Amino acid sequence: MPYTAPVAEQRFVLEHIVRIAELAATERYHAASPDVIEAVLEGIGQLAEGEWAPLARAGDTVGAKWTPDGVVMPDGYKAAYKAYVEGGWGTIGVPEEFGGQGLPFAVQCAVLETLGSANMGFALAPILSVGAIEALQHHGTPEQQATWLPKLATGEWTGTMNLTEPQAGSDVGALRATATPRGDGTFSIKGTKIFISFGDHDLADNIVHLVLARTPDAPKGTKGISLFLVPKVRSDGTSNDVRVVSIEHKMGLHASPTCVLSFGDHDECVGELIGPEFGGMRAMFTMMNNARLNVGLQGVQVAEAATQKAVEYARERIQGAREGQPAAIIEHPDVRRMLMRMKAQTQAARALVYYAAGQVDRANLGDAAARDRLEIATPLAKAHGTDIGNEVASLGVQVHGGMGYIEETGAAQFFRDARITPIYEGTNGIQAADLVGRKLSLSNGAAFATLIEDLRGAAHPALGELVAACDSVGRRLQTADADDRLAASYPFLTMLSVATCGWLLEREAAEAGDDAFGKAKKAVVAFYLDQIVPEALGLRAAAEAPAAPLYALEAEAFAA
Amino acid sequence: MPYTAPVAEQRFVLEHIVRIAELAATERYHAASPDVIEAVLEGIGQLAEGEWAPLARAGDTVGAKWTPDGVVMPDGYKAAYKAYVEGGWGTIGVPEEFGGQGLPFAVQCAVLETLGSANMGFALAPILSVGAIEALQHHGTPEQQATWLPKLATGEWTGTMNLTEPQAGSDVGALRATATPRGDGTFSIKGTKIFISFGDHDLADNIVHLVLARTPDAPKGTKGISLFLVPKVRSDGTSNDVRVVSIEHKMGLHASPTCVLSFGDHDECVGELIGPEFGGMRAMFTMMNNARLNVGLQGVQVAEAATQKAVEYARERIQGAREGQPAAIIEHPDVRRMLMRMKAQTQAARALVYYAAGQVDRANLGDAAARDRLEIATPLAKAHGTDIGNEVASLGVQVHGGMGYIEETGAAQFFRDARITPIYEGTNGIQAADLVGRKLSLSNGAAFATLIEDLRGAAHPALGELVAACDSVGRRLQTADADDRLAASYPFLTMLSVATCGWLLEREAAEAGDDAFGKAKKAVVAFYLDQIVPEALGLRAAAEAPAAPLYALEAEAFAA
Incomplete structure (x- = not known):
């Protein structure tokens, strides 16, 4: 479905809500000049409009498929992902010291917003990688960073977060996956994880799983949890005993394979500890906090896309009359009220999420007040951003009338896709x-x-x-x-x-x-x-x- | 999925909101004694729980299928429909003079609520027939009533409403289907209608289509519209040239075939005028007003079903702790808030729709104030009832957490099924x-x-x-x-x-x-x-x- 990146709005919000000029004045974010920002917004817009959006419907109708050899994405996804990697889009928010472009998190948000409006399920792949990158940045040893970060940053490899187990949903402390020392500093990982987004796919050569597990004799509850890095493929090219048991049959977001992963069926799954033993929750929160903002951002993504689609339909669909002339439905007051509400809520969600993203950048600069602002804005951005995404997607269906309920129209896909966002990531x-x-x-x-x-x-x-x-x-x-x-x-x-x-x-x-x-x-x-x-x-x-x-x-x- | 008819609640609402004792004191509704009401609520509960609810998931996953020979319902539907017909459930609200049981419309509502909570898409078949029955009751000649009403009342035949055309959605006046006199008092019908619920199926021997069309030289707009009765099969058993072009691929309600119907491809589609020429809008409003209440009732149906399912899940799902003990999630305040809201909104919607239904019965008794109350309550019941259905179904998904997004759980089906109700029937x-x-x-x-x-x-x-x-x-x-x-x-x-x-x-x-x-x-x-x-x-x-x-x-x- 056609989508146009809202470049003017994104630039405006980066300028006036993120106040990006203040960030660009610092050494860390010196790269964020107006020219660069403009080039980023325009460039990702072109990729999203030209290559990602046209695949959105096949993402829904064909979807990611489980096969005995792993999960296969629909036709075209591999090439579109390659274009993302080769364009350097994965490295936007990664610090220069790790091979990235050192742009603010808020700019990365704009990039992910655009990708996700074009193809929400697909954009989860880069979003998940962001979490893995941040966990390694903050908790990895220099050696681990050198080994894993460069290819995660470019997107040649992707990342996942493995928290949930069948008996432990929101209650992470109840998890049972185990990590047993192998004597060489590595661990043998064993357990089953569910709801793993992009837990397997054919877009990248390797997948870096970040897995929460318990070491022997670990304390009960969240205190006994440690974080492990478990690659899909070992450095010698052999399989690391991570099996995709199945993928879920979801209401939407079919382009994102939601996997059940089994680690160590043959006791040959090797992981390395990230951060200190029992430091899993802290490391997880590093991943999760920004991941929460990125899920709030998914609310913006779907709201923007649904609004664009509804506006287009309402301007074209002639129905009834005004002043004796056949009128497009956008001219009818109640339809216009819905569209105005969609626009206002979308802009509200964007302001909130970008604002929080700007606090991430300020907190990274050592601003303690910004850290406080971020902490309190994070649950607002995640929950209210996704509530708005759902409300706007539903209004989008309504604007389409009966056609909104027909799958071919596309409005229904937004409605189904959006519904997971108030649920996952907390x-x-x-x-x-x-x-x-x-x-x-x-x-x-x-x-x-x-x-x-x-x-x-x-x-x-x-x-x-x-x-x-x-x-x-x-x-x-x-x-x-x-x-x-x-x-x-x-x-x-x-x-x-x-x-x-x-x-x-x-x-x-x-x-x-x-x-x-x-x-x-x-x-x-x-x-x-x-x-x-x-x-x-x-x-x-x-x-x-x-x-x-x-x-x-x-x-x-x-x-x- | 398991469903239990809320008999105590329905009886209470019939007693205190409908004030059914007042109705039973009249000659017209004398049949509505407490014993009969009790038997009706219990009886339909058994049919719904035992035969209709178990088919709901196949209705979604298999769905009604188009074939060159007509639409085929999933396995089991024919038998379950037959049980409905043989139980006499279709005749509940039909006046005794037309072969019915003469019970109030409000009691018929309770019957349809229960069927629809058990299987919302399936229950559209009887709901559509109600509209056709009412149009004939009020606008048919005695001969037409004698010919068509008895089998429509029992459900041996079903009815449809044919309003919408591709270019005329909410704007009924823009419709183009034609009805040309054949010289023998009948009309030759020609045109295409879309969004025809249960426009074809294999549940009944005949389908009685009520079709809005224009006679030659009819005035433009709504003033030139007349209503025609067009059977699928003629009295001599031959086909009446009504073709099912396709069925829609909808987001939900897959048990209800939504048809594109083509009338008179071979100029051999014969219809008879119902009511006076150009009386189409008036007759349509007869059908539509009560149909609007029945759609508001679908909000109650899905809200009740979604609430039952969410409560069941929340009582079984152990997650986190309270006072040091593992707790079912219903014990957590925010989950309980959602469940309480679901219950409160469901009861609110039921009160509103049953109240309006009670005014239908009072209006039928000649009460002018009740007619006014009904007129103003109808848009409230339709719109707010369906808004509640959607809100409650969405909360139901949320209560299930990640499982709510997995189709096998069933919560998602309610969410998808409900979404059409704020759209159709106005x-x-x-x-x-x-x-x-x-x-x-x-x-x-x-x-x-x-x-x-x-x-x-x-x-x-x-x-x-x-x-x-x-x-x-x-x-x-x-x-x-x-x-x-x-x-x-x-x-x-x-x-x-x-x-x-x-x-x-x-x-x-x-x-x-x-x-x-x-x-x-x-x-x-x-x-x-x-x-x-x-x-x-x-x-x-x-x-x-x-x-x-x-x-x-x-x-x-x-x-x-």
């Missing part, structure tokens, strides 16, 4: 728990206070009211007991996310010019502030309700 | 337009005033506030210009729907006893009033916004 409920649990009390509450302080700059009356409500609810939750906190967590997360989006969009409108882009931006932001922000105030009652009403109904009575 | 945007266009001004505004008068009985403070807001917004919209009305229509529809649901649920709680059922009811209603009602107040800003902000962005700028 369900949105887990994000909300993280927000009210760890993040509200982070730095003794200073992280939350900093965000609220930022938001107090808001000028729009409803937004000001929402910020004040978030402050009041948030401070209550800081001292509430655990159940009350958790019961209120999701509505509070949505309120705080909308407040943050409103604040960011208000800044965008204030800094937009009077050209066509600026005028459009102001119209979209006005809609967000006037109509979407007030909705979030409606969540206050739920965010202030204790847990008791939820338990007023016994667990057994739910089934009655 | 998109929810069309329902909102109907509300602010025709219904707000109906009986010079008395219909709306009557509803608001009813709602003023609400005791809960937030609900009282919401009712006052609906009154204020609604009165403004009555005199607003068309674009402003339409721009505000959807948020207003949601506000008014939530207010109506809140009022009905408040009544349910007030009339519930102190037994286990009553206690559960009160807990669920309290959650609805305390947490869902306030959300709707957040829509007020959007419901009060004019259309201008939507047009501040040019149609071309949406694509930029």
